[in-house]
Amino acid sequence: MAAGALALLGLFAFPMWSIWLEAPQYPKGSELGIFIHINTIEGSRPNDLDNINNLNHYIGMKRIEADAIPELKYMPIIVLVLVGLGLVVAGIGKRWLILVWLGLLIAAGALGMYDFWLWEYDYGHNLDPRAAIKIEGMSYQPPLFGSAQLLNFTAHSYPAIGFGFIVLGSVLAAAAWWLGRIPTKRVEHQRILP
């Protein structure tokens, strides 16, 4: 269980989501990429985010800047709280608490995805009315998951390595719960160890 909780710390090292933008002018190998971390948002290469922002000005999209996204400030706290709670659960060693923790993790994940969608909606719809490129009925919301065509760009939105740590955390927690169902000494012992 403790390993499950600690796995979430991987989110501090790796991005949890990625959006890749491919276009005739940005072919495979030279496509623009955005990595979303729990605490920041950055380009796949040093200038990618600036270049995306620069291109987005044609459609009047707001500049994507880490400082302007409050979620990036409180997401790390949420993750740390979840890690802390997970360790507490591991310490107490009560099986049902694992389920509660898992529930919290999944709820946080779901909320996160919903928030991500809202964020994408905001950037994709709230456009500068004086933008050079205006197409009736067209919005530029990237897909929540999967690929979509936005003018000359194909946007691919997929989980990144960091997301794997959320999955790993959940699986480890679920495994701890499952193994904990036989109250033998050996397994009891194993359950508590990280």
Added chain:
Amino acid sequence: MKNTILSQSAQDLTTQDLTTQALTLQGTQIMKRERIWMQFVLSILAIFTIAACSNDGSNKGVGVATDAAQRVYVAPGEKDEFYNFVSGGFSGQLAVYGIPSGRLFRVIPVFSVDPEKGYGFTEETKPMLNTSHGFVPWDDAHHTDLSQTGGVADGKWLFINGNNTPRIARIDLTDFRTKEIIEIPNSAGNHSSPFSTENSEYVVAGTRFTVPIPNADIPISEYAEKFKGALSFVKVDKTTGRMEIAFQLIVPGFDYDLARAGKGPSHDWMFMTCYNTERASTMKEINASQNDKDFILAINWKKCEELAAQGKGTIANVEYAHNVYNDETHTATSTIKKSVRVLTSDDIKEALYYIPTPKSPHGCDVDPTGELIVGGGKLATVIPVMSYSKMLKAIASGKSDKIIDGIRVLPYKDCLAGEVQRPGLGPLHTEFDGKGFAYTSMFVSSEIVKWSLKDFKVVDRIPTYYSIGHLSIPGGNSTKPWGKYVIAYNKMTKDRYLPTGPELTQSAQLYDISGEKMKLLLDFPTIGEPHYAVAMPAALIMKQSRKMYQLMENKHPYVTRKEADTKVVRNGNDVHVYMTSIRSHLSPDNIEGIRVGDKVYWHVTNLEQDWDVPHGFAVIGNNNSELLIMPGETCTLLWEPKKAGVFPFYCTDFCSALHQEMQGYARVSNGGSAPLTWNKK
């Protein structure tokens, strides 16, 4: 296919011809007369066969590979295997091609102005073309050489010579730009240049025209006594590539033509051909073609270096320009230097030896082992191959044919490894495939001749179209040739391409040398006139290729790193515009308060930090070129408006969908004291 069969039968005829000749040698008078008629008939047949070959209007040539199309086809989106850096001759530039496709990728401006790239027109690049004669907008670039480590091209820099106003340029192979040009004093006709030593310790600069040293107002008739040759050794810094003239050797007034450094055992030596050992100053065509043998000058540069370090020789007063482009400021500076260390043949007797070589030599090439030195006598009937080890023995023996200005002339036979007999006419230049064969270009008989380095026997020959000068095998001058192709650089094209009036395209030809027989694969046009060229595997260069300049590392004195910092500043009659360009606008784009008579400096910074997004800049009626600004770079264009009015300016490189909107206006007033105003975003 039809042509191939017909040309095959033409070859058969020639064989019969020879057989007929042999039979009649010991024949009777009647047989002799029969022979005449038989030859007549055969000649007619041959003429008709040739006519039949070319009756469809094409002359593909002999030895075209049947699968040539496949061999040179680089499918859309795929890349060539080799870079080929080809000297641009009288264009003064360097052209970059892909091999095997023969496609031209880029013309790098070196010694000539290039308004397309603003080279020689922008304030930053004007100093690159400064010389002791002032601004020289053109030169004649003949030979290229790559920087080497251990005798193998390392992909860092390329050196190229300016023949007319003696100079050597260094090109950076990360951004394919000219970064340095050094003028060579006491020299006139920097032809024997810029050949590199095994680890690019030095590049050499030998003069083809000898002049009085120091240059002086004296009668030309005093040529033989007063005119001297200057051979310069230009030191190359290992990390920065920065060049400086370490020392000059003042040698007899012959015409120093081509050179090649030793390798491996001969590492310490430079070999340099010279003609006009007659020391003729007029009608050299005849007067410099009298001696049966001229020389290869063997120079122990290591020894010269030691003697120079010991303070031998003198410091001569000279004047030469040293122009360096700074990567951080994106700006070149030109410095006039005033002195050079000069060593005369008296100072370095034990470091210089003449090896006789037949006749009026051009090429001087050292095989990959460093043991064999191949001369190429334009008027020679053989290709002489000298042996480095035999040369050392000849030096040790103390024997000499004669002594010229204190320099020993070693006996020809004592240095000779062998002669290639009946190679063809006009051998010029030789490269090596690393598999035991040498390939020599034959100008007069217009062919490439392949011969064995073991027994010096010719093993194959193939025509070139027409009159090949230099040839190049990737790495063919190094210790490690990539012997897959040989490329011919021809002096004439005649009927090979669609005619374009009296001035025809120049061309190169690609031959496959992977098999026993050479095969012609491709003709491709070149810029200017191609002389020597070098090639190396693309993989070694493309991985280090620069995509942009870092805006944050831009230290140009007039850089503008963000739009908020754009401004216009007046300083007397000088107006400095701090402008930025980014898709798709220039900032500022409305400027007023400029006066007739002002000097307006447009300092445009390209704010892009994206690959392949240059911006251009031009002003109506400007007596100047455009700017072509790479991402992260700052370039300056001078404009001197001569009348009042409103003058549009715009981006000249189609950068984006709204490129056409990327324009603005400058208002110019007659006198007045209206303040400068400009718009801010």
